[in-house]
Amino acid sequence: MTSTDSGRPGPAPAPADPSADPSAGPLADHAADSPDVGRATGTLMALLPCDSRGARRVLAEAAALAGLTLAETALAVTAVLRDDAPRPPAVVESAVRTAIDRALTAARAPSAVLLPNPYVLHRHLARFRDLRRRTFANADDPGLRARYDDAAYTLCVLLGHRSVHHALTAAEHLIAAHRLTGPAPAARPDS
Template sequence: MVMALAPCGAREARLVLAAAAELVQVPVADLAAAVVAGARGEPVPARWERALRRAVEALRSPLPGTEGGRGVGLLPSRARTEDALARFRASRERLAAAPGDPPARSAMDDAAYTLCVLMGRSTVHEAVAAAERHLAGPD
């Protein structure tokens, strides 16, 4: 669920859950179960939701010294960027529709990793933003 919502890969989602669980001092498994229950419309404690939001925002925040962008380097072709971004979005939708499906989770991890490597970014959020900027920029 976190992978689809953040967006991020499995490793980052585990870090988000661990950070949020630590903030509210509950086991990670309990917080993960609450996230799944929340997706089904069941109430989630407000402080757990706030902790999860804080952890997601921390994931999305750029690391110190990375605000300047990629620096000097080659960008992938627009076609390759478009393809990787479309593949990531499709896998995110597939995972959101079936959060417990291992092949969907694997496809999301693969698409997220590919996009991060292609765009030279360390988080999925940064990679998506960089891909969108690249596609929106001048030819």
């Protein structure tokens, strides 16, 4: 119950219409918490690479393109990696590929940022790669996905990119350039 202008209790407000909420949709349903969706999210995070929001956006877009539920799309994504599972229909594979392509090409230009110390970048990149491998091997572990998300965010912040894919590419280019030019005699941090 809520109070009216006169201070007396009034009727409780009507529940909000879920269709009016822009965050409602395939990600807001109960299937978003299913183990299959978690496993597919972790798999996409490791393969693309992207963060968990990006992976869920890819799943939601693929589901919409294929006309399937989020859970059905998640099963199709994970079925591709299992030898004992039947291949998903071509329309699902096409929808997933389209959603992945859109996610990888939709990134914005990086903001102006100072370049990180190559040794710091190398350390973060090694951590990111380790978590990426571990997430791919155990995609249904939510704690591991959270640590991967943190490492992906750190990499994006270090390099000024919003896309994990573009931040990873930029980090690899910077590390390679540093290897080619070699470190200055006093460039290596003591820690």
